[in-house]
Amino acid sequence: MFSSSSMISFPGYDLDTVSPPQQIQSLAFVSSFLALILVYHIFARPSGFTSAKQVAWIVTTVASLIMTIASVPFVWDYFAGRGDVKRVRAFPELAVVANRFFQAYLLADLSIGAVHYRSQLNLFTGWFHHLFYLGIVEYAIRQKWAHVFCLAACMEFPTFVLGIATLFPKLRSNVFFAVSFFLTRILFHVVICIAYFLPNNRPLAPSAATAVSTLTSSSFSMTAVAAPIGSIAPAVLLTCVFPMHASWFLGCLKGFKKRAKLRREAEKASRSAVSIVSLDIFSASVTDANLAHKSTPVIEPATSAPLAKASSSPDTHFSLRRSIPHARYLKEHYMYCYMRYSHYSSRYAHYRVRFRGLGLRGPASVKEQFSKRLPSLRPTLQRLSSLESLSSLSTFSSLASPKFEMLEFKFGSVSPIAKKVRKTIMMSFPTREDVYRTLGLGRRSAVLSVAGVHTHRRSCPHTTGS
Structure with missing residues (x-):
């Protein structure tokens, strides 16, 4: 038995809760x-x-x-x-x-x-x-x-x-x-x-x-409560x-x-907005074309009259919108693909000419291009009072031709493509005689005609008079 002062506690229940006043x-x-x-x-x-x-x-x-x-x-x-x-x-x-x-x-x-x-x-x-x-x-x-x-x-x-x-x-x-x-x-x-x-x-x-x-x-046993x-x-x-x-x-x-x-x-509306605008522009252009076509006095067969009327009717424009969806998107996509195709085709043609078509270019064309560039030397030569200002013509005339110098150039491991390139380069350079002939520096002429400047040459050990 418990005394009156003893308390029985129940877990989970707060019996002493007191609310604020x-x-x-x-x-x-x-x-x-x-x-x-x-x-x-x-x-x-x-x-x-x-x-x-x-x-x-x-x-x-x-x-x-x-x-x-x-x-x-x-x-x-x-x-x-x-x-x-x-x-x-x-x-x-x-x-x-x-x-x-x-x-x-x-x-x-x-x-x-x-x-x-x-x-x-x-x-x-x-x-x-x-x-x-x-x-x-x-x-x-x-x-x-x-x-x-x-x-x-x-x-x-x-x-x-x-x-x-x-x-x-x-x-x-x-x-x-x-x-x-x-x-x-x-x-x-x-x-x-x-x-x-x-x-x-x-x-x-x-x-x-x-x-x-x-x-x-109160006094109760544990089992009683x-x-x-x-x-x-x-x-x-x-x-x-x-x-x-x-x-x-x-x-x-x-x-x-x-x-x-x-x-x-x-x-969905944002995707179709562009196509709708483009189709409206296209419909307006079709309407203007129809009006211009009607203003010209052209005799047409009787069977084509209903078709012409139907092409300018609003119903045709509405059906056109349904039959050609996303017109502007398709146009932009086509233009993009066309630009990329043009770019790569030009690049392909460039490299094809550079690597494949190099051997097809003959030496005559290179010589012609070189002869076309020689007149650019004319102003420089005209500023010279005489060729006597040069140290010696013998030094210039004793220069070896690039054609013969290329024979001494050797490739490590020569491939067929390298041989082709070497042959083309050797055939492209002009010889020494071609350079003299273009500049007018002939060995048997008494008067040198260089780019329109006429001078008398001195006697040189390597040149003889006529």
Whole structure:
């Protein structure tokens, strides 16, 4: 037997939970209500939120952020206890104040919305939703289940993400919102709903907690006191709220599908826009041609008259658009291929002439080209007063011909192509006599005629007079 001072503890049940005084709760509610109204008036106009939708999300974004932060200790206890809801501590000082703040947000949103953004307050998601949650939060506070509501307050995180995306569209991420919504308001909601349906996890009502406290303070044996069965009300409330979350998530998925469809239609329209413009230009040119054709007095057979009429009719233009899709795209693709073909064909012809056609060029053509370039030496030779300024003509006349010098040039490993190239080069260079003959420096002439300059040469040991 136990003495009257001994206490029987039931794991998972916090029988000594004491809510904050009513004055503190009232102060928290009023201060939160006024603070939210002040936040709205601070950020509504100067921040540049001009649309009614953005203005309506100011208070909701701030409230969802605060509720998400307030839920962190309770979520920590839940995961630290490996998913055991009985391990979540009550924290009445924090839980009750957070619940009062949420009530103040609900009333502030309805009050401000009725004045400033009435078009954004829907009957179901606005008035009914806020009034319904006012009753749920008040019921949780009176039943000392404020910690249960704070544990579920982590579901406000997707609301904060959506609010940030609405206020700052550049930060919008549909995928992040959808993932956070599924993890909190779908998956986590289902898990804790099932957990609170289990008899061992149901929280105690105030009447059951008072009875348990009376039993544990009296003298009873351990076997005489059975573990109490808590209330099923939290599980029922979570079940009633889940269809609304599921419908919102379904709408999110429909939004993804709709945006994907619009994206495909936009891409299709952008692809066909170019072809439509080109076809309009083509149709206009066809119409002008038909008008010009009609203005000329040409006698045509009777069988071709219906065809001429049909070619200028709007129906023909419409059928033409259907029969020639993507005309401009095909034209650009053809021009690109034609330019590449021209480029490579010119390169092929260049290398073919360079490597294959080199042997076909005879020495006569090279000599002709060389003789055509010799007149360019005329201005230089005209500036010379006489060939006597040269050191000696014997040095110039004793130069070996390039043709004979090439005979001394040897290739390492001579291939047929190299032999062909060597032969062509040897045949291309003019001989010494050809150079003399072109310049007019004949050995048996008494007068040298160089580029139009007539001079008398001196006697040289290597040249003889006539």
